[in-house]
Amino acid sequence: MDAKSPQEKKSPQESQSPHDARSPRPRVTSAAAPAPDGLPPERRRLAILAIFTALAMASLDTAIANVALPAIASDLHVTPADVVWVVNIYQIAMVATLLPLAALGEIVGHQRVYLGGLVLFTLASLLCAFAWSLPTLLVARLLQGLGASGIMSVNTALVRFVYPRRLHGHGFGMNALVVATAFTIGPTVASSLLSVGPWTWLFGVNVPFGIAAVLVGMRTLPQTPRLDHAFDLPGALLTTACLGLFITAIGSGAHDADLRYVALLLAGAILLGLLLMRRQAGHPAPMLPIDLFRRPMFALSAVTAMCSFACQGLAFVSLPFYFEHNLGLTAVATGFLITPWSLTVGIMAPIAGRLSNHYPAGVLGGIGLVVLAIGMALLATLPEAPRVIDIVWRMVVCGMGFGFFQSPNMQALMSSAPSGRSGGASGIVATARLTGQTTGAALAALCFGLFAAHGPTVALALGAGFAAVGSVMSFLRLVATRPA
Numbered sequence: 001m002d003a004k005s006p007q008e009k010k011s012p013q014e015s016q017s018p019h020d021a022r023s024p025r026p027r028v029t030s031a032a033a034p035a036p037d038g039l040p041p042e043r044r045r046l047a048i049l050a051i052f053t054a055l056a057m058a059s060l061d062t063a064i065a066n067v068a069l070p071a072i073a074s075d076l077h078v079t080p081a082d083v084v085w086v087v088n089i090y091q092i093a094m095v096a097t098l099l100p101l102a103a104l105g106e107i108v109g110h111q112r113v114y115l116g117g118l119v120l121f122t123l124a125s126l127l128c129a130f131a132w133s134l135p136t137l138l139v140a141r142l143l144q145g146l147g148a149s150g151i152m153s154v155n156t157a158l159v160r161f162v163y164p165r166r167l168h169g170h171g172f173g174m175n176a177l178v179v180a181t182a183f184t185i186g187p188t189v190a191s192s193l194l195s196v197g198p199w200t201w202l203f204g205v206n207v208p209f210g211i212a213a214v215l216v217g218m219r220t221l222p223q224t225p226r227l228d229h230a231f232d233l234p235g236a237l238l239t240t241a242c243l244g245l246f247i248t249a250i251g252s253g254a255h256d257a258d259l260r261y262v263a264l265l266l267a268g269a270i271l272l273g274l275l276l277m278r279r280q281a282g283h284p285a286p287m288l289p290i291d292l293f294r295r296p297m298f299a300l301s302a303v304t305a306m307c308s309f310a311c312q313g314l315a316f317v318s319l320p321f322y323f324e325h326n327l328g329l330t331a332v333a334t335g336f337l338i339t340p341w342s343l344t345v346g347i348m349a350p351i352a353g354r355l356s357n358h359y360p361a362g363v364l365g366g367i368g369l370v371v372l373a374i375g376m377a378l379l380a381t382l383p384e385a386p387r388v389i390d391i392v393w394r395m396v397v398c399g400m401g402f403g404f405f406q407s408p409n410m411q412a413l414m415s416s417a418p419s420g421r422s423g424g425a426s427g428i429v430a431t432a433r434l435t436g437q438t439t440g441a442a443l444a445a446l447c448f449g450l451f452a453a454h455g456p457t458v459a460l461a462l463g464a465g466f467a468a469v470g471s472v473m474s475f476l477r478l479v480a481t482r483p484a
Contacts, residue, residue: 038164050217093145102427117150122210128203173353296480307470313440322456344399353407361412362477369471372401
């Protein structure tokens with residue numbers, strides 16, 4: 001029998017035009033493929049150092065900006081209502097562009113989007129440090145949010161290609177540890193810097209770390225598989241506008257905006273989302289990854305993540321009000337009482353990551369979220385005059401549950417997506433986290449408005465409900481199967 005030529009061996013899907021938006025599956029360009037199973041150990045350590053340094057900076061920047069708002073308002077002579085936009089515009093820019101940048105990473109290479117985001121984040125941090133007015137600072141924060149989006153959109157995808165398959169759970173666990181640690185030390189770092197210098201130092205400190213991470217990353221980050229189709233710029237604009245309107249609506253609702261205004265924003269987001277889905281129907285790698293959501297394991301993991309981070313958002317907004325307003329504690333005492341949650345997450349995440357290499361994510365995540373739901377319920381039923389130990393052990397229970405869930409869920413999300421769609425999966429990891437946290441914060445604010453002094457307790461109980469729903473979604477993964 002005559003040997004067939006390479007062209008004759010191609011499947012019908014492979015023979016279609018790479019730019020055909022109706023192609024049923026993306027083509028992966030093998031020329032840019034990384035090493036078959038992760039990087040060599042020495043290069044891996046340096047690559048992870050660059051990845052996690054940038055991730056820590058992007059995660060820290062929201063927390064440190066929150067602490068600095070009073071100082072910024074005083075120095076720039078603006079009102080508290082106006083200065084809140086220093087935080088809001090960063091979050092909007094980040095969430096709105098996560099999916100387009102993740103899609104771009106699948107086309108040009110995740111490492112390029114990551115390094116480009118890191119360079120922009122570093123330059124924008126320098127501009128923040130030299131901002132002379134609120135408009136200047138807002139422009140710098142917009143650019144900084146865009147840079148942070150470049151980092152976070154493909155961060156998990158890069159971790160997948162840096163570590164060998166047998167260490168994926170460990171890699172995702174370390175990723176969760178970095179985020180949890182940054183979240184924990186953010187207010188402390190900000191307070192320490194503000195005690196010895198002006199608020200501009202909070203942004204300037206990013207510059208040397210950013211430069212170092214860029215230099216290391218340029219030499220060590222792996223090349224990743226690229227999809228052979230054109231970038232859909234109109235689709236990217238629709239995605240950005242849709243997510244931007246959605247996150248603005250949630251934030252506006254949390255700040256007691258007119259309900260008609262919030263409803264208009266949500267209607268606009270839904271309309272743009274429908275237009276986006278119609279435009280990208282049949283696209284080989286849609287920015288809103290409908291193709292991945294057709295995979296039961298992926299869809300359930302994404303919903304589980306949203307529920308868990310909504311629970312976290314409810315807790316981290318309501319607990320400070322509960323401690324300070326209901327119990328009469330100081331801000332310093334409140335910070336110490338919240339710390340056990342994040343510290344326990346940092347301890348549990350690597351352990352759960354290693355276990356996820358051997359046990360189903362559905363079981364590990366489900367158990368973790370059951371524990372989290374119990375911890376939230378215990379916090380919601382604290383006695384009227386609790387002792388410190390009564391609060392601390394409950395926070396530890398919550399941290400154990402959340403930390404035990406996070407790494408296996410990330411592993412399930414990433415492993416249920418094809419290698420060529422790692423960017424889309426990574427974008428959903430970050431989008432689910434940030435959207436869930438924002439939704440939780442908005443619901444906490446709603447509880448405060450509806451139930452006054454009992455608002456924090458109701459919010460904690462609602463968080464327990466979200467964790468319980470998330471646990472059900474996680475256990476359902478035990479019967480979920482991938483499509484053939």
